[in-house]
Amino acid sequence: MSADFRTSQGGYAYHQVAEEIEAQILRGDLKPGDQLPGEAELGAMFGVTRSTVREGLRQLESDGLVHRPSPRRLEVRVPQADQLVTRAGRAMAxxxxxxxxxxxxxxxxxxxxARIAAERAAEEEIESLQLVHAQLVAAEGQMAHTIALDEQFHTSVAEMGRNRVLGLAREPIALLLFRGFTRIAPFAPQFYRRQIEAHSNIIAAMRDRDGDRAEKWARKHIEDFWRGAQIARLEDAIALNPSALS
Amino acid sequence: MSADFRTSQGGYAYHQVAEEIEAQILRGDLKPGDQLPGEAELGAMFGVTRSTVREGLRQLESDGLVHRPSPRRLEVRVPQADQLVTRAGRAMAxxxxxxxxxxxxxxxxxxxxARIAAERAAEEEIESLQLVHAQLVAAEGQMAHTIALDEQFHTSVAEMGRNRVLGLAREPIALLLFRGFTRIAPFAPQFYRRQIEAHSNIIAAMRDRDGDRAEKWARKHIEDFWRGAQIARLEDAIALNPSALS
DNA sequence: CTTGCCGCAGTGTCGGACGCTAGAGGCCGG
DNA sequence: CCGGCCTCTAGCGTCCGACACTGCGGCAAG
Incomplete structure (x- = not known):
């Protein structure tokens, strides 16, 4: 905590500031929600200028470990899922x-x-999923809408399984994959129908709390997607122009 | 590209610098390996001071989009897997x-x-995996070594499948999970044996290019792990003290 | 006690300065 | 003529000091 810690560690000062604060967070000395001292004070603590502190903070901010709800408040926070998803998606692209x-x-x-969603979803969740599905049916043939609603459907299903690890892992992947629909639909218009069929069957299986059936239909659904990709000759094509990511 | 772009967009100047450069990378105007202009020059381009540019660069750096091979060179780079793995692991913890x-x-x-590794691994890769396995056998009962080698075994298997998406998705998860072995081993010492058995069977299946069998043994292996977790009553325990991450 | 105003502290940005070093370019020897 | 060594400089990391703007707390008035 003293100002002379810099002698013990190599590297740049701003990096050390970030690392030290990060370590305190991971160690639990700083808990999510805690407020951090002002930049000047941090500078005094670490024996560096405000500019240096600020560079370190920018890193932590971009890591999602720290966050400014208002310009006047700097607090510790657990990294947000969407941030991780964006990063991972960009990297894969x-x-x-x-x-x-x-x-x-x-x-x-x-x-x-699909399986764990069928086992764990609340009734209302299934209803709201049905609603998304209805919208998708209504969007018949409109590619952009279809893709957005399909993404939402799958994301919702994943959320119902109450497994944050799965949510985190699958989201960027599913996003990139399903967006490929743009390049499949023109070759395989029958897909809109099969997609709707698969989704309904998944919902039905969820209603029956039938994990196996939900799983089976989900598999079928993704297999179908692959058939489409093959028709469009996308198997080894590159997923996406990275600029298409928000 | 002119200095007055700031009027069109809200937010902080340093953030806009980062965003603009990021956009250029994603758009492909800047390709991995390209060198960026100096900080002063960037400042001139965006109409901001060097300090501001530097804060923006710190963000990009921490996003992994930009990288300094030497203090004199700043170049565009595709985000590195290990960086993403660390972030994701920290977040999950x-x-x-x-x-x-x-x-x-x-x-x-x-x-x-395991399945795709069995289908795609090169002979030498299987040999080197065998080597890791031999080390694991030799480490009999030493927990720290066992965990490290187990991680390496699984990571190697994943690499042999030549699927970078799978590699990225599974690595942080596997890391956190397998580290739980620390808390299982004391309760279920028979695990060392079963682990070795599973690993040998996976290698054997890979030698025979038998994807199904490799898959089956991998599943068995992970199921086993779960049995251990149950014995140790870890099912709904929190995976890991975050500070244990490098 | 509530509400509105005021002052202040702290952030975002700026400009300038300085030591240090990696790498470019010149110098010298082979 | 070419390669290795030396010098020198551009650019980075860090520091300092300054200023405008703005939430936020505190104070006064209702």
Whole structure:
């Protein structure tokens, strides 16, 4: 905590500031919700200028460990899922992953999501899922709407399983994969129908609390997607122009 | 690109600098490997001071989109896997995910990894995996070594499948889960044996290019782990003290 | 006790300065 | 003519000081 910690560690001062605060968070000395001292005070603590402190804070901020609800308040926070999803999605897009890679993983995540959702979803959740599905049916043939609603459907299913790890892991992958629908639909218009069929069957299985059936239909659904990708010759195509990510 | 872009967008200047450069990267105007202008020059471009530019760069750096191979060179780079893994692992630890959540996902990722590894691994890769396995056998009963080698075994298997998406998705999860071995081993010492048995069977299946068998043994292996977790009453325990992450 | 105003502290941004070092370019020897 | 060594400089990391703007707490008035 003293000002001379810098002698013990190499690296840049701003990095050390970030690391030290990060360590305090991970160690539990600082808990989510805690407010951090002002920049000047932090500077005094670490024996560096405000500019240096600020650079360190920018890192922590971008890591999601720290957050400014208002310009006057700087507090510790647990990293938000959407932030992680964005980062992971961007990274995968930049590393030019193929549809095959995305699909292989989705082939196991979505069935799992469907299964545990069927086992654990609350009745109202199933109803609200039905609502999303109705919208998707209504969107018949409109690609942009269809994609957005499909994403929402799958994300909702995943959330109903109450497994945050699965949610985190699948989200960026599913996003990238399903967006490929843009390039499949023109070749395989019958997909809109099959998608709706699969979704209804998943919902039905959820209503019956039939995990196995939900899982089976989810698998079928993703297999179908792959058939479409094959028709469109997308198997080893690169998933997405990264700029398409928000 | 002119200095007055700030009027069109809200938010802080440093954030806009980061966003603009990020957009250029995602859009492909800047490709991985490209060198960025100096801080002063960037400042001139955006009409802000060097301090402000530096804060923006710290964000990009921490996002992994930009990187300094030497203090004199600032270049665009695709985010590195280990960085993403660390962030995701930290986030999951901070959000206090349970072993159950980790395990459920691992139950589908590791079998998939084993299957595609069996189908795609090169002979030498299998040999080097055998080597890791031999070390694990030799480490008999030493928990720390066992965990490290087990992690390495599974990570290697995943790499052999040549699916970067799977690699990215499973790594932080597997890391957190397998580390739970620390709390299982004392209750279920027979685990060392069963682990070795499973690993050998996976390797054997890989040698035979038998994806199904590899998958089956991987599943068995992870199921076993769960039995151990149950014995140790860890099902809904929190995975890990975040400070234990490097 | 509530409400509105005021002052202040702290943030965002700026400009300038300085030591240090990696790497470019010149110098020298082979 | 070419390669290795030395010098020198551009650019980075860090520091200092300054100023406008704005939430927020405190105070006074209702």
């Amino acid at each position: 930049l590393m030019k992953v193929t549809f095959r890679e995305l699909w292989e993983v989705t082939m196991v995540t979505e069935p799992l999501a | 901070l959000m206090k995910v349970t072993f159950r959540e980790l395990w459920e996902v691992t139950m589908v990722t590791e079998p998939l990894a």
